[in-house]
Amino acid sequence: MAAENPIEEAKAVVERHEVLVREENLDGIVANAADDVVVLAPDVPLVEGKAAFREFYSGLLAMGKWDFGHDYAGAEVVGNMVVAHGLARGTLTPADGDVSSFANNFLLTFRKEADGKYRFWRVAFASSGADT
Numbered sequence: 001m002a003a004e005n006p007i008e009e010a011k012a013v014v015e016r017h018e019v020l021v022r023e024e025n026l027d028g029i030v031a032n033a034a035d036d037v038v039v040l041a042p043d044v045p046l047v048e049g050k051a052a053f054r055e056f057y058s059g060l061l062a063m064g065k066w067d068f069g070h071d072y073a074g075a076e077v078v079g080n081m082v083v084a085h086g087l088a089r090g091t092l093t094p095a096d097g098d099v100s101s102f103a104n105n106f107l108l109t110f111r112k113e114a115d116g117k118y119r120f121w122r123v124a125f126a127s128s129g130a131d132t
Helices: 006-022 026-031 050-062
Strands: 033-040 065-078 081-093 100-112 118-127
Touching: 006 026, 006 050, 006 065, 006 081, 006 100, 006 118, 026 033, 026 050, 033 050, 081 118
Parallel strands: 033 118
Antiparallel strands: 065 081, 081 100, 100 118
């Protein structure tokens, strides 16, 4: 059996998240979040709890097709948590087909839950201002 690697486990949550968003699988997206998840995002009220997280992602998915990936600048294990930061880049294609690019700085904190799985616990992102 392979040794536990919390950082790789947390990054696997992000990889699943990217796929689930592309597939527009809202239930899967929400399953990757802790019950007391908090999201700090630009231009929206603070998202607190799983029900608000579901509503937040439902709104994002309604905007169109998302395709993105995460580039990590660093990650650390802190007790039963993993904190990772970096830059997410991608595109949003709304129904009208007018594709727009984005680049967001991210700070993600994953917490190991009672079932042994890491889930999003604290999520913050903001535009990087980078040319995508």
